[in-house]
Amino acid sequence: MIASSFPVLRLKPKANARAIRHGAPWVYDNELVLDRRSKNLAPGTIAVLEDAERNPMGLVATNPLSRITARMIERDVSVAIDQAWFAAKIKRALELRERLFDHPFYRLIHAEADGLPGLVVDRFDSALVVQPNAAWLEVLIEPLATALAEVTGATTILKNAAGRTRVLEGLDDENGVLLGTAPNAPVMVPMNGAHYAADLTGGQKTGLFYDQRPNHAFAARLSEGADVLDVFSHVGGFGLAALAGGAKSALCVDGSAPALALAELGAKDAGFGDTMSTRKGDAFDVLEALGKDGAQYDVVICDPPAFAPGKAKLEVGLRAYERLAKMAAPLVKEGGYLVLCSCSHAADLGKFRFACTRGIGRADRAGSLIHTGFAGPDHPLMPQLAESGYLKALFYRL
Template sequence: MNMPSSLPVVRLKPKANARAIRHGFPWVYDNELVTDRRTKGLAPGTLAVLEDDKRQPMGLVATNSKSRIFCRMLDRNVGASIDQTWFAAKFTKALQMRERLYETPFYRLIHAEADGLPGVVVDRFGATAVVQPNAAWADALLEPMVAALVEVTGVSNVIKNGSGRARGLEGLEEDSAVLIGTAPAAPVPVVMNGATYMADLTGGQKTGLFYDQRPNHGFAASLCKDAKVLDVFSHVGGFSLAALAGGAAEATAVDGSAAALELAFSGAAAAGVEDRFSTRKGDAFDVLTALNEEGARFDVVICDPPAFAPSKPALEKGLRAYERVARLAAPLVTEGGYLGLCSCSHAADVTRFRGASLRGIGRAGRQAQLIHTGYAGPDHPLMPQLAESGYLKSLFFRL
């Protein structure tokens, strides 16, 4: 067992916000700690006891001197042993909720801090789980973590997706591999909201599919009966395939990736709606501009771009990009039609994102009613103390 005396100690500065940490905030930034040669010399992923400035223990943390987030809270019990049993308890708690929510084993199983595993994402695709260890401690303890994942869920295959911006911020190299079993030889079909999506678990974006938009796909589909639909930044057909399942007359998916559009078409074919589905490859801004020049009109237009504001320094530039999306998309919507605008930028809160969207709609000469605001599905729980865990916003307007 890791007793406090056997672990290194890191200590908060007197002016650090110890109250926030006691009330559940899971991070300690590098400028909040007393840092000396010993502290800075801790290997990334080292476990330590966090103390306040009065030397009172606050919890067991994972450290990373190479990251702006120096400490991530793992357990309020400083005597906890971070082993397979500890991981199994976390997975069991997470699995119980997902099994209550979903009838089939296709969901986000672990949503990082909100599920008690800081920096860790696990998406489940039936018998295969894709793990993103985006923090140094998770990389170091990957073996007991994966053993617990198999023990609790019974999955046959575990894939490590070691890519992405988050790992770079932790000073981690890109490293992807099959850890248990084999990788699926073909894209995995995933049924959501009556649509079939094809998830490429090894060559696709992130873990292969974005589960977070599931409820927003469903809401959008409710607007699409007999409609002509445009899905911009579509990836593998997120909104367009849901629209067709909801009875859309036709849907067009726009994306810059030919591979993603091929998967989208495969999903349409699997659902038997390929005759009402078309794709258009190209830069989304260029395609929106071209469609305006062509005089195209759609009953429903939905834009789900990548994170234009992934950090606070990028916020203003990102908000201008969201405004531009709205300005180019709004003229394509028929009178009385619907415009859906999405943001996965945690730095742009819903108020700032809504303001940018409305500026774009106004600059396009349109007036809007906001009819629905959507967030990530319940398999992406929000940690109330950590605003970053509530990154996804989807706004639906009637123009």
């Protein structure tokens, strides 16, 4: 691709060009002059973004069907967006992860913060799972996959089917395999002394959530000799880490039977089969039942899905976090620990902390906030994009 062949998108005179020049990665539809030509651009088209005075600002990946119509991908408008371009971005991301981790199990590409808007790539040793969340990545999936294999040496590359974009005809294998052969069994992932069973083909998102790694480790430090309750446990994230940290027992609660089966597999693989138990059911129903039974634990952890996935759901989501804290707090023994997590980018830290603390108070409990955790460094935060700082974990001693 050469810059002269790219179509042009132009900012409106009142658009905040300064913010884009200073690193803001997204351009919304109401900031652009959208005529018939630009509205008819195929999703995923690469274009030159110009300011209102027709000065080039960089290359953007476009999608006229999205409110985020343009995503900044490259400041140099003369650069070709090809396999070599992808390889340079991937090498830079890989260098950071290889400094951080002794073993090749981590998030390799974290979207905008790694210069590849909308792209998530998780690494499982020689296998990579790619989640393309923007149309331009679907269009360029072949040079992307080739570059990933070139830089990392991966022998298996899978495309996660749960990505938010539709598969474009002819660009994706029916079974989601971009390279190699899909594994026919869960991949065992060592993390914080625990073993996690990741289903790379049928699991949630890429098969495992690496972002909670540092929070798992902190919870494990609190769990020596403890009875632990892990609610919304998925494949046993906090529960398995707690057992690796010396917990006496861990009860993992989740609504998904396949996820709990993977948790049990991880426990067995690490030798914790006798100390882990699972319970399938709606988390709020289980919390209510445990409360009626008078059950109490030294450590209670709640890591729910996003209750406030966007601004429209913020108030409803905050009430759900408050309710969760109110129901979980009575299950914590005197002097024990309550861990409450949120992956809702719309609920910032202050709002989330207020909702949780209010819920604890409504349960007639009190305590101190001893630690606030965030996503690990393989999930870097882009300072100009508040949405990239989505994960929060609050550790209370009650």
